[in-house]
Structure formats: structure tokens, C-alpha cells
Amino acid sequence: MRRTTYIQALNEALREELQRDEEVFLIGEDIGHYGGLFRVTRNLLAEFGEKRVLDTPISEQAFMGMALGAAIVGMRPVVELMYMDFTLVAADQIFNQIAKYRYMTGGLLRTPIVIRGQQGGGKRYGSQHSQSVDSLYAHFPGIRVVAPATPYDAKGLLKTAIRDDNPVAFLEHKMLYFTRGEAPPPEEEYLIPIGKADIKRAGSDLTIATFSYCLLQALEAAETLQQEHGIDCEVVDLRTVEPLDTETVWESLAKTGRLLAVHESYANCGVGAELVARAYEEAPHLLRAPARRLGMAPVSIPVSRALEEEALPWKEEIIATALEMSRR
Amino acid sequence: MKQAEMASHIQTLADGPAQPRAEADDQTGAALLPASITTNALPSESKSAIDVPELDIELLLDMYRKAFLIRLLEKALLAAAEEGQIGGAMHTAIGHEANAIGAAYALRSGDYITCTYRGHHHGIAWGMDPGRSIAEVMGRRDGFAKGKGGSMHFVSPQHGMMGANGIVAAQVPHAAGLALASQLRGERKVAITFFGDGAMFQGVMHETFNMAAKWKLPLIFYCENSRYSEMTPIWRTSSIKDIYLFPRAYGMNSMQIDGNDVEVVHAAVSQAAERARSGNGPTFIEGITYRLAGHMAGDLETYRPPEEVEKQLAHEPLTVLRNKLLARGVEQARISDIEEEVDEAIDEAVSFAEKSPWPDAAETYLDMFSESTSEER
Numbered sequence: 001m002r003r004t005t006y007i008q009a010l011n012e013a014l015r016e017e018l019q020r021d022e023e024v025f026l027i028g029e030d031i032g033h034y035g036g037l038f039r040v041t042r043n044l045l046a047e048f049g050e051k052r053v054l055d056t057p058i059s060e061q062a063f064m065g066m067a068l069g070a071a072i073v074g075m076r077p078v079v080e081l082m083y084m085d086f087t088l089v090a091a092d093q094i095f096n097q098i099a100k101y102r103y104m105t106g107g108l109l110r111t112p113i114v115i116r117g118q119q120g121g122g123k124r125y126g127s128q129h130s131q132s133v134d135s136l137y138a139h140f141p142g143i144r145v146v147a148p149a150t151p152y153d154a155k156g157l158l159k160t161a162i163r164d165d166n167p168v169a170f171l172e173h174k175m176l177y178f179t180r181g182e183a184p185p186p187e188e189e190y191l192i193p194i195g196k197a198d199i200k201r202a203g204s205d206l207t208i209a210t211f212s213y214c215l216l217q218a219l220e221a222a223e224t225l226q227q228e229h230g231i232d233c234e235v236v237d238l239r240t241v242e243p244l245d246t247e248t249v250w251e252s253l254a255k256t257g258r259l260l261a262v263h264e265s266y267a268n269c270g271v272g273a274e275l276v277a278r279a280y281e282e283a284p285h286l287l288r289a290p291a292r293r294l295g296m297a298p299v300s301i302p303v304s305r306a307l308e309e310e311a312l313p314w315k316e317e318i319i320a321t322a323l324e325m326s327r328r
Numbered sequence: 329m330k331q332a333e334m335a336s337h338i339q340t341l342a343d344g345p346a347q348p349r350a351e352a353d354d355q356t357g358a359a360l361l362p363a364s365i366t367t368n369a370l371p372s373e374s375k376s377a378i379d380v381p382e383l384d385i386e387l388l389l390d391m392y393r394k395a396f397l398i399r400l401l402e403k404a405l406l407a408a409a410e411e412g413q414i415g416g417a418m419h420t421a422i423g424h425e426a427n428a429i430g431a432a433y434a435l436r437s438g439d440y441i442t443c444t445y446r447g448h449h450h451g452i453a454w455g456m457d458p459g460r461s462i463a464e465v466m467g468r469r470d471g472f473a474k475g476k477g478g479s480m481h482f483v484s485p486q487h488g489m490m491g492a493n494g495i496v497a498a499q500v501p502h503a504a505g506l507a508l509a510s511q512l513r514g515e516r517k518v519a520i521t522f523f524g525d526g527a528m529f530q531g532v533m534h535e536t537f538n539m540a541a542k543w544k545l546p547l548i549f550y551c552e553n554s555r556y557s558e559m560t561p562i563w564r565t566s567s568i569k570d571i572y573l574f575p576r577a578y579g580m581n582s583m584q585i586d587g588n589d590v591e592v593v594h595a596a597v598s599q600a601a602e603r604a605r606s607g608n609g610p611t612f613i614e615g616i617t618y619r620l621a622g623h624m625a626g627d628l629e630t631y632r633p634p635e636e637v638e639k640q641l642a643h644e645p646l647t648v649l650r651n652k653l654l655a656r657g658v659e660q661a662r663i664s665d666i667e668e669e670v671d672e673a674i675d676e677a678v679s680f681a682e683k684s685p686w687p688d689a690a691e692t693y694l695d696m697f698s699e700s701t702s703e704e705r
Contacts, residue, residue: 021702022701025512052514055370056539057535057539057542059535059536059538059539061501061531061535061645062501062532062535063501063530063539064501065498065500065501065504065505065532065536066501066504066505066508066539067503067505068501068502068505069442069490069501069503069504069505069506069507069508069509069519070505070506070508070509070512071505072485072490072491072502072505072506072507073440073490073506073509075509075513076702077505077513081607091496092495092498092532093501093532096494096495096498097493097495097498097502101491102474102695102696102697102698103476103695103696104476104477104481104483104491105473105476105477105479105481105483105491105695106471106472106473106474106475106476106483106695107474107485107694107695108472108473108484108485109481109490110493110698137570141697142696142697144697160625160701162702163702163703164561164698164702165674165698165699165700165701165702166697166698180427198642234379249566317595326680
């Protein structure tokens, strides 16, 4: 094993899949000559050429729609949205077209497209560049939704996503890009299945089910809860939001009896609401206290550091909620 | 930036990389007439002068058969809708037949088409089976998409029909993507996309113009200008009079043609396909046509007087083609035979569709997600 950044892991996954399958190509804004705003596609144009790494104008609807056109005849486009907020700019092509195409055509055509990019707050980009779109994507059937938190998971899941025959929203996080973690060297290929959660911290008192950057916040919160309050949290990294690996969550819940779902998209109608609802529907006998969910406060995301941190469902809020739940 | 610097900056941009203006004008610029295509103009008053070779009589007869088939299929569907056999929105292409036929016959097997929700005529022109088509519109099991797509989502990859679309202009970038795939793979396939005048004012159309022209995609944009965007004529919604001039701003060749004459459409699309196949990029064709039936089944058509429709009947596609055949010595009896054959074929198609069972309830849950990956192929 060696240590690598999240960005480097993504870059390696893209390189390996470009090498492996000539139908794979990358398309997006500033991804070629510039190497991507966040350098995820760095050096790939030089290595693979202009037929594999396509710089586009700022025309999200058109290049998203073009990805569909290429995908239905067997190519495997990997589309970068510079900010996942731009999902909303390309929404017709993503939700009305890509997500539905297989179904509308009675299974005649597939749309194996990866839509990837970074989302989330923490860098003071404000209301239109800090949103989390995981819950939005998960609301529509037809798209797999993946949101890895570690370099290891990011690489293994991106490779799987590119090979998957479904469209996959691959949600990175701007706060994760420069984080480091262990990963095998490039010559040791590995894949991580879509739809499998991973227990990142074992515990016995309370299950925190989360994903993306909130995982790091949850792990820190769990340490504090252990050291200062003697509460032993199990932290489940969902890794995939659609499909949700409820089996792993219920197994954890069988030990702890308490479920807290945490994510950065809005709590209202969010992934956490879904998970909590399913807990009541499918595993009510495991709940020893009311299940809870935490998400972004129901406000547009402010720029000021003081306000943004208030709105984000991070460590302090996780700790406070866990304490409330543990008192019951 | 100082005033003088700014001026020189603008100058640089204006003088910048080779302007394609001259190239774009070579087709049609000289043939511009002062009058624009208004609601009442006949398709034959369109503006681009192109060479139109006479097609072989047998080919024209085959085209007539297809055009008549489309006409009767649409009428049968309207009748079925009136009987309550068809739900939702259904948009027929009565009056648009020549656009579809002329184009389909100008392209090759292996080429691709996407189109708008007014797409029955394209499906039939590209070879889709009338019985299965009607079954699809009726939501029956034998529809090509098992009844899941319906009237607005005609699709048959084996015929190159890669999808009609319910969202105005959404199918346009899809065709650009098909053209891109052909280009990236080094194939010589061409994609054509059909849309109406209403689609001209969707943003994604302009995004796609720009990318297709810049990347020289093997793509044909074909606007079926029916003079009405749904229920509203475009002079009410835009100050642009000649929509075929739009794409020239993006450095694309364009022409405005009589969309009701199969030979004209065939010539224009052949020219555009040749340009696309030889790596010289996209072409925009504005086919002037006229929608003889309502926007959709059940349209009250309060927006146009019956006299306007009557005026257009003199130059509707079937009449134009029939007159052409008679003028070139084809016997009326031969045409009547074709019409009778088609009439019978449509009766059979309707009866096939009506007998087709409903899909099983279990079908509801199939086709949303795929379980396969690229590793399995």
C-alpha cells in the first residue's frame, strides 16, 4: 500500500479505464488542455489525445445530450461537471433523458454514462457552487448514485462506475480532493461494487450512517463522543446512495439500536429521510430510540465562513444530536 | 481596460480566426429573396436554389407508397384516438411526409436519426413496421418498446431510429452524440435530427449548433418548418423571419428548401450527407412544409382559418408527388393500385395492433436498471 490523494486516485482510475476500453472517453469543460479545474484529468489529454479527452464550450445541456447519443451506440462517456451544481443546468438531459432512456425504449438502448464532479460546501463558494445533489439524483430511478469518501473507495468505485451499464452520478467532494489515504499501487487492480456500504469504525452504542465528506466529520465526532462522553459509535460509510445498502445498516442497527443518518444535502426529502423511513418500515424492531437524520439547514448556502459552518451538518451538530439520542 | 485598448481588443476578436462566412454563403446567399416564409407562403416559395436531379420513376413510386402509408397510418391513429383507444398526447405528421421520405431515401443503412415527438412519419420512412408502430402508440405488448414509449418515443435501433423525444429539441444533442461516436470511431456514418420551428428557440439547439460546427460533426440538422410552434405562429414569438439564417452565425452551411417535394428534400439531404461523410461538417436544412392536421389529436385549431389550410392543399406532399408521377407518364391506374395495397396494409396493421395483448403488469418493473457491465461483452 502507498498513500495517495483523492484527486490522484480519480486520475488513476480514469487513466486505467481509458487504457482498458477504447470506447471510454472524457468530455467536459477545461478537462483537456487545462487538466480540469481541480486537476482530476491532468495529463490525460497528452497521454490519450483529443479523441479521448474532449474540451467543450460551456454548454452543459449539449455535451450531456451528446454523451447520451454516443452511449446508446456503445461508447462509454465520462462527463465532468465542473461543479455538480451544474446538474441543474443540464437537468433535462440528465433526468428526462439519460435516466429514462433505457425504460422508454423498452430496454432497446442503454446509457452507460458517468456524470462526475465535485459537490458540497466548506470552501465558501456560495449558493450555486456548494450544493449537494445526492438526494436529488437518488430521487429519480434510472441513475446509480455513488459518493465515496476515501481515495481507495474513489478509485475502485470510479472504475466500476465506468464499466457499469447504467448511468452513474459519481459525486466527489471539494473538501476531499486533497485528503490522503492508502491505496494499492496502480499495478494492483481492484474494483469496489456499487451498492455496498463499508463500516469505517466499529462501535456498539449508536450507528451513524453517512457518506462523502460527512464521513470524515462523523469519524471525528465519533472520536470525541468516545473520549468525552463514553459513547461508542459505529460509522457506516454508505458509499453508494442508490441503491442503498440497508442490509449493512440494519446489521449495525441490530448491535446499536440507534440510527443517525448524516449528509450534506438537505435533510428535507433527503437520503437520510429515506433511510430513516426504511428503518421504520423494514426494521422497526431494531430501533431502541427514534431514528434521526441530519442534513444541510434549509437555506441557500451562504458564503461567509461563520454562516456556512452554521448551515453545514458537521461535527458539532453530529455530536449534539448523538448526545440527545443517547439520553433517551 | 482603457478605451483604446478595448477597441483594439474588439478589433482582434472580429478579425480573429478564419471566418467561415464565405463558405457558409456559397450554397444559398445569392438566392435570397426579400419576402420571408410567412404562414401563408407555399413551400415552393422557399429560398435556396439547389440542383434537383430527377429521381428514377420506380424509386419515386416506392416513395409514394411510403408517403401514402404514412398518411393512412396517421389517419388511422387519429380515428383510433377518437375512439378512445389512444391516451395522452399524439402528434401526427399529415402534410410533413416528404421531409421524412426524401431524407430517409438519401441516407444509408447504418446512418442514424433522432426526431421530435412528431415522429411517426420518420419511423415509417426508416422502415419500422406499421403494425408494431400502431401497437406501440396504443400501449400494447407488440409495440417496439413494449408499450412503454408510445407515440412520442418511436425507437428502433435496427433501423437507425435512435429515438423520438417528448422534450422539444432534446433529441438534437443526441444526434450530435451519434455523429460524435461515428467521428471518434473513424466510421463514415451520418446522423440526422428532425425538429420543428418551435425548437429553434431552445437553448440546447444553439449549444449544439456551435459544437457541431466547431467539431465538424457528420450531422444534418433538419427543421420541418410547419409555420406553427404548437399553436402559435413564430411571428408572434420571434423577430427572426428566416430561421435558416440562424446557423450561419455559427459558421454552418444552411439552406431553405421546399420540404413538400421529395426530390428537393432528397437532393438537399444527399448534398448535406456528402458534406458530412467527407469530413466537412454539419448542414442545416430548413424544409418549408405545412401541418395539415392539428398540433395533436384533439387540437381545436382556432389559430388558423380553414381557407389557409385549403390554400396549402395545392402543394401538399402527396399531391406534389402524384402530379410529378403523372407528368412523367405513370398511369393513374398504377398509382391507384399502390393506394389500394397500402389501404389493405393499414387495415391489417390496425387489426394486428388491436389484437395485440396488453403488457403483463410485471413489465412495469423491467428495464429501469441494467444488471450488466462492459466486462460481460
